[in-house]
Amino acid sequence: MNIREISSDEIICAVKKLFIDCNYYIGDDIMNALVKARDNEDTQLARDVLTQIIDNDHIAAQEQIPMCQDTGMAVLFVEYGDRVVVDGCGFNAAVEEGVRRAYTDGYLRKSVVSDPVFDRVNTKDNTPPVIHTTIVPGDKIHIVAGGKGFGSENMSAIKMLTPSAGVEGVKKFVLDSVAYAGPNPCPPIVVGVGIGGTFEKAAQLAKKATFRSIASSHPDGRYAALERELLEQINTMGTGPAGLGGKTTALGVNIETYPTHIAGMPVAVNICCHACRHGEVTI
Amino acid sequence: MKKINFPITEEQLGGLRCGDRVLASGYLYTARDAAHKRMFELLQEGKELPIDVKGQTIYYVGAAPAKPGSVIGPCGPTSSYRMDKYAPSLLDRGLKVMVGKGARNDEVISSMVKNKAVYLIAVGGAAALIAKSVKKVDLICYEDLGTEAIYRYEVEDMPLIVAIDSEGRNIYVRE
Numbered sequence: 037m038n039i040r041e042i043s044s045d046e047i048i049c050a051v052k053k054l055f056i057d058c059n060y061y062i063g064d065d066i067m068n069a070l071v072k073a074r075d076n077e078d079t080q081l082a083r084d085v086l087t088q089i090i091d092n093d094h095i096a097a098q099e100q101i102p103m104c105q106d107t108g109m110a111v112l113f114v115e116y117g118d119r120v121v122v123d124g125c126g127f128n129a130a131v132e133e134g135v136r137r138a139y140t141d142g143y144l145r146k147s148v149v150s151d152p153v154f155d156r157v158n159t160k161d162n163t164p165p166v167i168h169t170t171i172v173p174g175d176k177i178h179i180v181a182g183g184k185g186f187g188s189e190n191m192s193a194i195k196m197l198t199p200s201a202g203v204e205g206v207k208k209f210v211l212d213s214v215a216y217a218g219p220n221p222c223p224p225i226v227v228g229v230g231i232g233g234t235f236e237k238a239a240q241l242a243k244k245a246t247f248r249s250i251a252s253s254h255p256d257g258r259y260a261a262l263e264r265e266l267l268e269q270i271n272t273m274g275t276g277p278a279g280l281g282g283k284t285t286a287l288g289v290n291i292e293t294y295p296t297h298i299a300g301m302p303v304a305v306n307i308c309c310h311a312c313r314h315g316e317v318t319i
Numbered sequence: 320m321k322k323i324n325f326p327i328t329e330e331q332l333g334g335l336r337c338g339d340r341v342l343a344s345g346y347l348y349t350a351r352d353a354a355h356k357r358m359f360e361l362l363q364e365g366k367e368l369p370i371d372v373k374g375q376t377i378y379y380v381g382a383a384p385a386k387p388g389s390v391i392g393p394c395g396p397t398s399s400y401r402m403d404k405y406a407p408s409l410l411d412r413g414l415k416v417m418v419g420k421g422a423r424n425d426e427v428i429s430s431m432v433k434n435k436a437v438y439l440i441a442v443g444g445a446a447a448l449i450a451k452s453v454k455k456v457d458l459i460c461y462e463d464l465g466t467e468a469i470y471r472y473e474v475e476d477m478p479l480i481v482a483i484d485s486e487g488r489n490i491y492v493r494e
Binding site (some may be wrong): 051053081085087088091093095096099101103104105106107108143144145146147158187190194218219220222274278279280281304310311 | 324340353376380381382383384385386389392394395398400419420422440443444445446448449450451455464465466469478480489490491493
């Protein structure tokens with residue numbers, strides 16, 4: 037079996053670029069949805085808020101600065117080929133160094149504290165990142181990553197539903213969670229829903245769902261229909277852009293699923309603001 | 320669009336109504352979670368605050384770093400509800416304007432009505448655009464908190480919306 041060597045430097049550069057790019061340049065899927073939403077709004081206030089957001093995202097791209105001051109905590113989903121060896125400092129240290137350089141050299145905000153309860157001292161380089169790694173066959177490394185802002189992260193929720201709750205239970209929990217979040221997560225939002233697995237798996241799926249283009253759908257038609265139905269219902273809530281009322285509370289709903297236990301149906305809702313920043317790279 | 324100045328005059332403040340859109344110029348202080356916690360603890364110990372908040376404006380923000388040649392990096396509002404625990408004690412000390420995003424709790428709103436204060440919002444996530452209205456930045460205290468330190472911004476035509484006015488009318492409460 038051939039082993040492929042990848043240099044730490046290659047990982048560092050790729051990770052650095054991912055985080056800088058996703059903070060400066062909003063995805064086409066989000067920009068298209070924002071423009072469509074603005075044209076669809078009835079009130080001047082809702083249209084003006086969306087115009088401000090659209091203008092903001094253009095300014096960020098043009099001036100190569102972050103679109104939001106909260107450039108997030110770095111989260112990476114890694115598919116690591118089982119025939120890859122990373123030389124030098126090794127894979128995790130290289131990812132950490134890439135994050136450090138992105139947040140330092142890219143003028144991104146350092147928002148991570150060393151200890152959650154007692155010290156809360158800023159680590160000053162936005163490390164450590166949160167890395168979810170899966171070993172896959174092959175000689176490549178695939179990374180899907182994003183900077184997750186906490187205005188919306190704080191509005192996320194998880195519930196251990198049981199099988200009898202059915203699809204109606206899933207809908208109710210998602211809608212209740214979005215309604216509870218109200219104006220706080222910087223609407224219009226992207227709603228990531230993780231269904232199945234275990235307690236922690238559902239949460240990971242929900243985060244991963246926010247890292248998927250809102251122009252895409254779940255491959256299973258039943259879940260794709262559920263994504264569309266939830267989006268429609270969320271947009272009848274009236275929360276609207278910036279929570280000031282309107283028809284655009286969410287830009288997209290993405291669902292990710294996984295097999296689960298006979299006794300369970302975990303559902304996690306990870307909310308992302310309109311600055312839904314993510315990117316991917318294959319090395 | 321109304322033009323207002325910070326620190327705000329009693330007359331201007333009294334004229335602000337929920338839903339008004341304003342362009343604000345003048346000086347404001349920045350403070351978010353960690354700086355509020357420190358100020359709150361000082362007040363609980365009966366000590367003086369590092370800034371005199373009487374008549375002043377506090378903007379809930381932690382800016383991104385400035386690129387070389389820029390005054391400031393992107394600096395949009397952070398969620399205000401996290402400051403709810405601390406806000407009434409600052410309002411009791413004379414704070415007149417809070418700037419952030421999102422809802423406030425009933426205690427804050429009651430304290431605003433009692434103390435005749437207003438809550439303005441900026442559009443969350445419009446940080447690069449808002450940075451254009453910041454003309455000067457001075458570090459005031461708590462430098463060790465980095466982005467969470469207290470700064471004084473000089474702003475010009477900062478686009479804001481009156482979310483809760485001094486009579487307690489609330490933009491987030493809709494029939």
